[in-house]
Amino acid sequence: MRTTPRVAAIHDLSGFGRCSLTIVMPVLSAMGVQCCPLPTAYLSTHTGGFTGNTFVDLTDQMAAAMDHWLGLGLTFEAVYTGFMGSCRQMALCRSFLTALREKTPPLVVVDPVMGDHGRLYRTYTPEMCRAMADLAAEADVIVPNRTEAARLLDRDYDSLPDEAAGETVQALSLGGRRSVVLTGVSLQPGKTGAACFDRETGQVALIQTDFAGRAFHGTGDLFASVLTGALVRGETLCQAAERAAEFVRLCALHTTPQDLPPREGVDFEPLLGLLAPERS
Ligand code: PXL
Numbered sequence: 001m002r003t004t005p006r007v008a009a010i011h012d013l014s015g016f017g018r019c020s021l022t023i024v025m026p027v028l029s030a031m032g033v034q035c036c037p038l039p040t041a042y043l044s045t046h047t048g049g050f051t052g053n054t055f056v057d058l059t060d061q062m063a064a065a066m067d068h069w070l071g072l073g074l075t076f077e078a079v080y081t082g083f084m085g086s087c088r089q090m091a092l093c094r095s096f097l098t099a100l101r102e103k104t105p106p107l108v109v110v111d112p113v114m115g116d117h118g119r120l121y122r123t124y125t126p127e128m129c130r131a132m133a134d135l136a137a138e139a140d141v142i143v144p145n146r147t148e149a150a151r152l153l154d155r156d157y158d159s160l161p162d163e164a165a166g167e168t169v170q171a172l173s174l175g176g177r178r179s180v181v182l183t184g185v186s187l188q189p190g191k192t193g194a195a196c197f198d199r200e201t202g203q204v205a206l207i208q209t210d211f212a213g214r215a216f217h218g219t220g221d222l223f224a225s226v227l228t229g230a231l232v233r234g235e236t237l238c239q240a241a242e243r244a245a246e247f248v249r250l251c252a253l254h255t256t257p258q259d260l261p262p263r264e265g266v267d268f269e270p271l272l273g274l275l276a277p278e279r280s
Contacts, residue, residue: 005232006034006075008106010062010093011082011221013039014046014053018265019218020083024225030272031229036076038065041085047121048217049263055123059089066096076100077232078107081135082221085123090131097138107231110139111224115147118157140199141179141237142172143224149182162186165195166204173197181241183223186211193245194223198237205238209245212252218265223248226275233277247275 007028011020021037028035040062044054079097084090100106112132114124129151136142136152149168150157160168162185169180180197185206187193193208223244230240251266258267 004032004034005077006036007078007080007228007232008036008038008069008076008096009080009082010038010040010096011080012041012043012046012085013037014043016044017046017048017050017217017263018268019046019048019221023218023221023265023268024080024082026269026272027222027225027275028229030275031226031233032277033229033232036069036074038062040083040089046217046263047123048116049261055085057085059086059092062089062092066092066099070096070099073103075104076106078109078228080109080111080224080228082111082224083113083121084128084132084135087128087131090128090135093135094138107141108139109141109143109224109228109231110136111143111220112136112148112152113220114151116145116220118147118150120147120151137174139178141181141227141231143181143183143220143227144172145184145220146182165206169195169197169204173199176202179237181224181227181237183220192249194241196237196241200237205241207238207241207245209249210253212249212256214252214256214262216252216255216262216264216266219248219252222251222266222268229275247271250274 009024013021025035039058042056115121165185169182172180179199182195185195191208192211196205226244226247227240230243251268255267
């Protein structure tokens with residue numbers, strides 16, 4: 001009997017500048033979770049803070065890989081999606097989920113990656129944002145930042161202040177049907193964290209940890225990866241979000257004194273051991 005949880009991770013692979021699959025894969029492995037990557041694109045670097053990156057679209061490969069996996073009868077405890085390169089990729093994810101649900105429905109975690117700090121990433125068009133909202137409608141859990149929350153709700157970034165994060169997560173829950181973890185919520189100076197709406201309990205929880213003083217690229221991916229790993233290990237939404245917030249805090253604390261360019265992300269590799277499951 002298989003005991004290791006298995007996650008299909010549908011994200012881009014960016015060779016340099018820790019984000020997406022270069023975070024998802026090591027984090028899930030360190031947590032004792034099997035990660036099956038389904039790359040949406042290969043980029044030489046991510047697009048936040050680098051210019052001139054290469055971009056190879058892997059949509060056709062995605063379709064073929066999904067068919068192959070379905071043909072093999074594979075089941076996944078979770079499907080975790082992130083950065084998408086086109087509307088067609090999001091439509092493919094949706095049909096993959098429909099097919100998987102016929103057999104063993106996975107937990108669906110959608111990080112609706114579209115932008116940050118009030119701005120969309122430059123590869124995202126309004127049509128892609130609508131397709132992301134459609135994909136997110138299929139999720140059991142979404143993990144937006146404030147920029148993405150504003151897009152999903154069709155609201156202004158400024159109309160969703162952190163003090164109202166409790167209302168924001170409720171508004172994003174589609175009437176209580178999906179759980180929401182809003183990241184990057186700061187309720188006082190020097191703090192950062194998340195607001196959670198758990199559809200199992202109907203409760204809102206606010207999590208705050210110390211902010212390391214600098215923002216780094218890819219911390220959203222790090223947070224959502226730990227969250228997904230903890231969820232498939234059986235933790236509640238709130239426990240999983242607390243674990244994720246604490247790991248990101250420790251990684252940022254470890255990275256800040258090194259004075260590395262923020263676009264290179266957090267130096268999480270030396271801390272991966274902290275995520276290992278306890279062995280009985
Ligand atoms: O971390 C989000 C992300 C993922 N993938 C790519 C990106 C970004 C953000 O810039 O460019 C390719």
